[in-house]
Amino acid sequence: MIPFNKPAQTGREEAHLLKALSSGKLSGDGEYSLKCHEWFERNLPCKRALLTPSCTQALELAAILIDIKPGDEVIMPSYTFVSTANAFVLRGAKAVFVDIRPDTMNIDEAKIEASITDKTKAIVPVHYAGVACDMNAIMSLAERYGLYVIEDAAQGMMSEYEGRQLGTIGHMAAYSFHETKNYTSGGEGGLLIINDSSFQDRAEIIREKGTNRSLFFRGLVDKYSWVDVGSSYLPSELQAAYLWGQLENVNEINNFRLSIWEKYHAGLAPLKNEGLLDLPSVPSNCKHNAHMYYIKVKDLDERKRLIHYLKERDIMAVFHYVPLHTAKAGVDYGRFSGKDVYTSNESERLLRLPMWFNIPTSYIDNIIDAVLDFYH
Numbered sequence: 001m002i003p004f005n006k007p008a009q010t011g012r013e014e015a016h017l018l019k020a021l022s023s024g025k026l027s028g029d030g031e032y033s034l035k036c037h038e039w040f041e042r043n044l045p046c047k048r049a050l051l052t053p054s055c056t057q058a059l060e061l062a063a064i065l066i067d068i069k070p071g072d073e074v075i076m077p078s079y080t081f082v083s084t085a086n087a088f089v090l091r092g093a094k095a096v097f098v099d100i101r102p103d104t105m106n107i108d109e110a111k112i113e114a115s116i117t118d119k120t121k122a123i124v125p126v127h128y129a130g131v132a133c134d135m136n137a138i139m140s141l142a143e144r145y146g147l148y149v150i151e152d153a154a155q156g157m158m159s160e161y162e163g164r165q166l167g168t169i170g171h172m173a174a175y176s177f178h179e180t181k182n183y184t185s186g187g188e189g190g191l192l193i194i195n196d197s198s199f200q201d202r203a204e205i206i207r208e209k210g211t212n213r214s215l216f217f218r219g220l221v222d223k224y225s226w227v228d229v230g231s232s233y234l235p236s237e238l239q240a241a242y243l244w245g246q247l248e249n250v251n252e253i254n255n256f257r258l259s260i261w262e263k264y265h266a267g268l269a270p271l272k273n274e275g276l277l278d279l280p281s282v283p284s285n286c287k288h289n290a291h292m293y294y295i296k297v298k299d300l301d302e303r304k305r306l307i308h309y310l311k312e313r314d315i316m317a318v319f320h321y322v323p324l325h326t327a328k329a330g331v332d333y334g335r336f337s338g339k340d341v342y343t344s345n346e347s348e349r350l351l352r353l354p355m356w357f358n359i360p361t362s363y364i365d366n367i368i369d370a371v372l373d374f375y376h
Ligand SMILES: *Cc1c(COP(=O)(O)O)cnc(C)c1O
Pocket: 054, 055, 056, 057, 080, 081, 083, 084, 126, 152, 154, 155, 175, 176, 177, 178, 188, 189, 190
C-alpha cells in the first residue's frame, strides 16, 4: 500500500533527541527551543517566533492577543481546517465564512469587503496548499477598516508571496509542525509568528500561564508572578530537538517535495489538456512549497469512483475539508457571508495524492499511470 503521508525524517533528528535527553532539561524553552526561535526570527524574518504545542494553540494564543470577545466577528474561508475557526470561536467570536477562489482554493479577496460589519475584528486568510492568498488586497482592506490579519500559514512554511515568506505579512501568523505538514516537530507542534512588535511581551506572558516568568529568566524582573490571563503553550524540548534536525537543512525537504510536485504536474498534464480534470495553479507572484498535490475531478461521484479505483491498486488518496458552514458546529458558531458559489462545489471535486519527503519516484510513476488508466 502506498500511504498518503509519512512524517518527514531527515536522519538528523535522532542525534538531537539524544542530546536533548541528556541535557537535564526537557520542559519548554530549553536550548533547542531557543535555537528554533532564533532560526525563525532570523530566516523569516519576524519580530518574535514562539514554538507552541500545535498550530491550533498558536491560533488560540493569537485570538487572546487581539482580545477577541463574545460578539466579535472573524472573517475566514469555510474551506479550511476546524482550528482556523475554533481558535476564535473559543473566545466567543462568530466565524464569518467567505467564498473561495476556484484557482487556488483560497479566500476570495474580492468578496471580503462585503462581509465586514462593525463587529468585525480580524481576517484570517488560510494559505491553502502553501499557495499564498492575495495579501496585498487583504492587508489594504484590513488597514482601511482597522482589522487585524492573522495568517493561518499552517501549510505555508517556505512559501513566498512577492518575495516575502508566508507568515511574515499579517500582524501575526501560525505554522503547523503536525506530521502531515512539510516540517514536523515529531508528530505535533506549531509556531506563533509575531510581526507587530506590540504583541511581543504579552505573547510571552500568555504562553507562560499568564506569568512574567520569561522576563524573570532574562533578569528583567526580580520575581515572577501572575500578571495576565494565560495558558500553557510551550512544547517539550524533545519536539524542538526533532524540529531542529529538519531546520538544519530545510531546503533538502523543500527541493524534494517540489520535484515530486513537478513530476505529478507534468505526468497529469495530458488529462488537463483533454479537459478531464483540473490541476493546481500557482499565481505568478507566489512561490509555493509543494505542501500537497491535488487534482480536481468532475464531481463527487467521480471522486468516489477514483478513490476506490486507486485503493484497489494499493494507492491511498484522500480528500478534505467538509466546508465548515455545512458542519453542525459551523451552523452554531458561524455564518456564510454572500453566496456559496465555489466552496461546496470545488471542495467536492478535490482529491489529494500521496506526497511525503523521500517518497520513491517509482511510486509517483505508478500513481500517475493509475490516474491515466482510470480516465482512459
Ligand atoms: C494542519 C492545519 C491546522 C492545525 O494544525 P495543528 O498543528 O494540527 O494544530 C490549522 N489550519 C490549517 C489550515 C491546517 O492545515
